[in-house]
Amino acid sequence: MTGAAPHATPPPGGFRRDLGEQGLRRLLEDVREGRVSLDEALGALRRLPFDDLGYAKLDSHRALRMGFAEVVLCEGKRPEQVAAIMRRCAEGPGPALATRASAEVAKAVHAVIPEVRYEALARVLVYEPEPLPKRPGVILVVSAGTSDIPVAEEAAVAAEVMGNRVERLFDVGVAGLHRLLAHLETLTAASVLVVVAGMEAALASVVGGLVRKPVIAVPTSVGYGASFDGLAALLGALNACAPGVTVVNIDNGFGAGYSASLINAGASAGTG
Incomplete structure (x- = not known):
């Protein structure tokens, strides 16, 4: 599934919830250069440990610690829950993945993130606005x-x-x-x-x-x-x-x- 509409609206203040290492570096550089105030930076960092949706607590530090954002397992979750989780994941700086996704789940996610790609054979949902550069090997x-x-x-x-x-x-x-x-x-x-x-x-x-x-x-x-x-x-x-x-x-x-x-x-x- 593909689409041309813009992805999920960024969080208040324009900062992404899952900054990742490069995003965090950019934020600190912006503070140093005066492009971002200390209060704005603190507001962004305050959201970093996890993002609480009630039924899910998204690990916003995952990419910073482990190099890749938290991956969503769709089994056992309602389609609307997966859609809401993926919408938040799409606010991060890099690709977002969801595994074991049924066609019903894919449809629900596509409704809120038109750019999401559904790999039906693998049952994987991929949100990939900018593919990561391919490493050697x-x-x-x-x-x-x-x-x-x-x-x-x-x-x-x-x-x-x-x-x-x-x-x-x-x-x-x-x-x-x-x-x-x-x-x-x-x-x-x-x-x-x-x-x-x-x-x-x-x-x-x-x-x-x-x-x-x-x-x-x-x-x-x-x-x-x-x-x-x-x-x-x-x-x-x-x-x-x-x-x-x-x-x-x-x-x-x-x-x-x-x-x-x-x-x-x-x-x-x-x-x-």
Whole structure:
């Protein structure tokens, strides 16, 4: 969903609630140069710790502490609640994300933020007035099967919005190992790999044995009977023979994409 109308009205005083590190620097520089009074700056900073909506307390310091603003989980929230939360998030300086969004939720959010983009396959809402610059390195998102793609897309979209170059390699599970080996150069060139697999999640261990980069396994709930809605995949990934494989929760594509972004950011800054 897209639109041309202006985004949510800025808060009183013209200051954004979630300043982020760059925004805070600009505010302090404005005070130093006399463009902003001390009282105005204090008013802006007073709102920083969190923004209380009653049913939600938005962590306005998240971007300052962790490098990216708070991400909204839509499950369990009413559409109008998500819309109000996202409206406030859109007043921040950078992208805003909401995961596990249904079409109904997307419609409610789009009504108040016409520019929001709905990635239906990933079930992710993206408000991205100015995309973050892409840092060096590539995050490769790999799926074992086509049925795993929705979770893989959640990881990919999250990592992209957080300022990473992302490549996708889908449907290369171990039942046809030649499909994976045909892309060995792509696998070894990646900085971080997110491997999404259901059933027994064997693909994560196989990939871990082929590369010298961090591998994040995402077990999915795809599978029959004794897969126990992803429990078998989770246990399989946790017991991966290959070293260097870490595991997130079942179907947690967002968590994998976020972690991959942190790893890539650290490597790009020379701290990884």
